[in-house]
Amino acid sequence: MKCLIALIGISLLGTGCYYDHADLAYPQSNSASGCNVSAVTYSASVTGILSANCYSCHAGSAAAGGGIKLDTYAGLKVYAANGQLMNSVNHTGGIAAMPLNAAQLSSCQIKTIQTWINNGTPNN
Ligand code: HEC
Known part of the structure; x- marks a missing residue:
């Protein structure tokens, strides 16, 4: 009986470990290492990231x-070019941290915006 309880305990621990790695199972989550930026488009x-976190203001x-x-390509490009877009989401450069009064964007969301800028802010 003791052995059976131990076995159940071990199998429950095993499941717990599996769910700890949701970032590996779902690559679009917050993990920067599982962040796929190979096909980033405007x-x-x-716009998906900004509409959910920025368009309200x-x-x-x-x-x-x-x-x-920031809801038009032309409008957003101004802030991408002057560095304020990245400084605001990275909480750097001494400007207001964005999104205002909310949690910082995930590292994958920030990396996605940075990749778009690195690619030359294409309107694609
Ligand atoms: C709750 C409202 C709100 C949300 C949500 C919000 N902002 Fe802002 N944002 C503001 C306000 C207010 C200012 C003006 C702040 C100031 O001038 O001090 C501002 C200013 C900025 C600026 C200019 C920074 C500066 O200091 O001049 C940038 C760039 C910016 N926001 C980007 C974003 C981005 C990107 C998001 C989403 C990730 C976002 N904001 C979400 C309210 C918001």
């Missing part, structure tokens, strides 16, 4: 973002 990758007629519009 329309599919960058920085899109259309939203006034909450100090008049800074």
Whole structure:
């Protein structure tokens, strides 16, 4: 009986270890090492991150973002080029940390935006 309980315990521990590695099973999660940036595009990758985390204050007629519009390619490109986009999400450069009053973007999301900039901010 003692042996059976021990066996059940070991198998439960085993399952726990498996779920600890969700970042390996689901590569699009927060892990930078499992972050796939081989096919980053403006329309599919960058706007998805910004619409979920930034557009509430920085899109259309939203006034909450100090008049800074990031929901158009032309608008976003200005902040990509002057360095403020990366400084704001990296919390560097002494400018306001973004998203304002919320958790920092995941390392994979930041890496995705950085890759788009490294690729020359294509409108793709
Ligand atoms: C809750 C509202 C809110 C959200 C969400 C938000 N911002 Fe902002 N953002 C602001 C405000 C307000 C300012 C003006 C801050 C200032 O001038 O001090 C600002 C300023 C900025 C600036 C200019 C920085 C500066 O100091 O001039 C950038 C770039 C920026 N935001 C990018 C982003 C990005 C990228 C996201 C999403 C990851 C985001 N913001 C999400 C409210 C927000």
